[in-house]
Amino acid sequence: MITATGLELRAGTRILLADLSLRLQHGDRIGLVGRNGAGKTTTMRVLAKEGLPYAGEIVQSGPVGYLPQDPREGDLEITAKDRVLSARGLDVMVAEMEKVQIQMAELTGPAAEKAVEKYGRIEERFASLGGYAAESEAARICSNLGLPDRILAQQMKTLSGGQRRRVELARILFAAQQDGADSGTMLLLDEPTNHLDADSITWLRDFLKNFAGGLIIISHDVDLLAAVVNKVWFLDAVRGELDAYNMGWQRYLDARATDEQRRRRERANAEKKASALMAQAAKLGAKATKAAAAHQMVRRAETLLSNLDEVRVADKVAKIRFPQPAACGRTPLTASNLSKHYGSLEIFSGVDLAIDRGTRVVVLGFNGAGKTTLLKLLAGIETADTGAVEPGHGLKMGYFAQEHDTIDPDRTVWENTRSAAPDTGAQELRNLLGTFMFTGEQLDQKAGTLSGGEKTRLALAGLVSSAANVLLLDEPTNNLDPASREQVLDALRRYTGAVVLVTHDPGAVAALNPDRVILLPDGTEDHWSADYLELVELA
Incomplete structure (x- = not known):
């Protein structure tokens, strides 16, 4: 409990x-x-x-x-x-059992007997935990x-x-x-x-x-x-309160809608009554003999209004628009013969790609195929074991990391955005952060204390403040509420620069309307077709 x-x-x-x-x-x-x-x-x-x-x-x-x-x-x-x-x-016991097994094979005499006894004790405990x-x-x-x-x-x-x-x-x-x-x-x-x-x-x-x-x-x-x-x-x-509903999801949706209607009705009735009291108090206040009664009416009206919940407005949504891309050459980004290993494990090898101006590419592959790794290589976050990433004329790259790697958790919202857009004026930056629902004291909040959705919005604000003509987006709709997700999808539809997208969200792929697909770990490149859409959620 x-x-x-x-x-x-x-x-x-x-x-x-x-x-x-x-x-x-x-x-x-x-x-x-x-x-x-x-x-x-x-x-x-x-x-x-x-x-x-x-x-x-x-x-x-x-x-x-x-x-x-x-x-x-x-x-x-x-x-x-x-x-x-x-x-x-169990990991400790498995390692200890393996160690004692080696001792049992190597030792002789009393030492071997002790090893056997020790192994028996460990195995008994191992079995008691399910083994x-x-x-x-x-x-x-x-x-x-x-x-x-x-x-x-x-x-x-x-x-x-x-x-x-x-x-x-x-x-x-x-x-x-x-x-x-x-x-x-x-x-x-x-x-x-x-x-x-x-x-x-x-x-x-x-x-x-x-x-x-x-x-x-x-x-x-x-x-x-x-x-x-x-x-x-x-x-x-809005109210800074938690409402507990002891019911399942659908009944909760109905009950919450009923509660909101009740609160609006109560507020309208209270405001009407308070207005009548204030009007009556104004009439009585003109007469010295009625001043005390008028004052009492004003107090009653103020009490009525002070006990009301704050006015509920529609939840704010970040107004997301990706940047107008800076001018660039025909092929702002190319990569050839990329490979990546971790120790003896090969993630992928022989990946070639050319990102032309305005092209839209989705990267598909099962979990562990190296999708995030490929984006990190293209962004210069990691170095390939073989091959090279070559920037083209006028390349300005924007990178959104699914784990929010581009955000410094020890710096504030303002400091993170200022680093992403050092040439932007202070008021313009405040206006930008305001559209992403960061205002007032939130600007001084440490990024590490933000929720996942807030970190996503902060990272997207950094992208928007740039003039990137190639966006590398790794799961940009994760952690977002439905309304904010729709804003990201709409921004994808409108953006005219090049995009390389990794996602499990079919809606994001539909919004991107990709020209091409890269399949990992083989690095195969193909024209996009609806046949690939089924792989998005499976990948």
């Missing part, structure tokens, strides 16, 4: 929630929803005890599995398999999340951000099923479907729907919420 009492959360000096009490218990499957920036990720981090509240207390009883939006670094030298097994301490059956269970979870044996054998440092995040998700789910007693585990999952293909999302949906413990999930996947949650917590950014 997780219990929060007297909770106050802030982003900088901005109060997100105040005097809040929450409880997550066995059987709760709660959808935590609200617009980007309302405080969902902050709330989740605090409940996981990975962030401190401004005030209040969090009490956890029992194990908690927390999946943040950004993958944790952890020990990057171990294999992905060991990382998953470490959730139950080899648990290894098989971990492998099954990993496979369902798109992590085959080939990936599990790699060191964590060789994996992409998306692969590391799936390893963390597999680790959390594996831990939650220890001994089959998952009822005591609390899962806190922040956008768990990011980087998952369609089959993995379907499997995860079924897993969570049948999960016996407590669950809080942040997701923009409406189908997932509709299938899984039995309660909804709505973070209202």
Whole structure:
């Protein structure tokens, strides 16, 4: 169980929630929803005890599995398999058993007998935790999340951000099923479907729907919420409050709409009554004998208005328009014979491409095929093992990283954007950030404290402030609410420069209307056709 009492959360000096009490218990499957920036990720981090509240207390009883939006670094030298097994301490025992097996083969006499006894003790403990059956269970979870044996054998440092995040998700789910007693585990999952293909999302949906413990999930996947949650917590950014709905998703949507209508009706009635009181007070105030009554009426009118909720307006949406591209030559970017290895593992080899002015390219390939790596090579973030990337005449490149690598978490929103657009005037930069819903005190907020959706908006603001004529976009619609996602898709449709896009979002591909496709790891290039659309969600 997780219990929060007297909770106050802030982003900088901005109060997100105040005097809040929450409880997550066995059987709760709660959808935590609200617009980007309302405080969902902050709330989740605090409940996981990975962030401190401004005030209040969090009490956890029992194990908690927390999946943040950004993958944790952890020990990057171990294999992905060991990382998953470490959730139950099995990785240490497997390594120790292997070490003792070598000793048993090499030693003789009493030393060998001690080694045999030690091996027996470790194996007994290993068996009590599920042993080899648990290894098989971990492998099954990993496979369902798109992590085959080939990936599990790699060191964590060789994996992409998306692969590391799936390893963390597999680790959390594996831990939650220890001994089959998952009822005591609390899962806190922040956008768990990011980087998952369609089959993995379907499997995860079924897993969570049948999960016996407590669950809080942040997701923009409406189908997932509709299938899984039995309660909804709505973070209202306008009122700075959390509304709890003890019902499933569809009933919540109906109830929330009813609540909004009730609040509007109550406000209209109160404002009408307050207006009448003020008018009557004005009449009575002209007579000295009625001044006290007039003053009382004014107080009653003020009390009526002060008890009303703030006026709800439509949630703000970032107004995203990619830059007017700077003039450039016919082929602003080329690459030849690119290859990339991590140790003995070959990611891809022999990739050639030429990005002509205004061309639109989508990169497809199964998870781990090197899509993100290719964009990093083109952006100059990483160096190819063979081949070269050649800038053409007038190239101005803009790069959006799916893990927000271009954002410095220790610098403020303003400082990050100023670095991306050093030649832009201060007022023009403020206006730009305002269109991305960063204003006032938020400009001084550390980027590391932003939610995933806010980081996406900040990174996109950096792109817009440039005059890039080639955009490298790696999952630009991740973490965005539906309205902001539509703004990005519309910006893609309107942009006249060249685009190289990596995405699992079919809507983004449709908006791009690509000319060509590059298939990894082979590096095959082809003209785009609708036949490839099915691969987008699978890749």
